[in-house]
Amino acid sequence: DVVMTQSPLSLPVTLGQPASISCRSSQGLVHSDGNTYLNWFHQRPGQSPRRLIYKVSNRDSGVPDRFSGSGSGSDFTLKISRVEAEDVGLYYCMQDTHWPFTFGPGTIVDIK
């Protein structure tokens, strides 16, 4: 199975400042179709997860442009250009290139 790791696991942020989360996979995530299926999810306490980014760098519908994804191979990053109060919660990376699909352990983002 592909093991996903994230760092940091806890990220205190200042409102209006940038934030960055790293995600690494134990194997490369390039699919045989040439795409890299790496996603980012956000989950607020008591809510269902919401996907923010698919295929490394594509924002899902309605996702603010302060969120961006980058990376390739097995090394990926989620960036928030200016953190807003509603951005607190857990962030997960997830790969759906290889069966079984696997998630990272999650990064808790909270306000300093």
Place this chain on the structure above:
Amino acid sequence: EVQLVESGGDLVQPGGSLRLSCAASGFSFSTFWMCWFRQAPGKGLEWVATIKEDGSQKNYVDSVKGRFTISRDNAKNSLFLQMNSLRVEDTAVYYCAREIREHPLSDWGQGTQVTVSS
């Protein structure tokens, strides 16, 4: 508006069975792969199973293979998860989801609680 509404969660004893349902609306259900995910109390997210549009392909995480069965009824816009031989470690909120990896299409239900305990 896309809606996914799970039901069927309950308290069950170890070794017991449950059938989860997910009622889908607001999109052409029969044309999309569908998934089940779960989240144990205080833990992270875990993919459980995925089923192809016509039900001809099903994939499972190893920990549920042989015990859980994903299925669908496209005529009723419904997704199911039959869970047998339940274990304490299956305790989690179970989410039904439309997760399309190629396109900006991602929708999750509100989840249904499954508790396995004696």
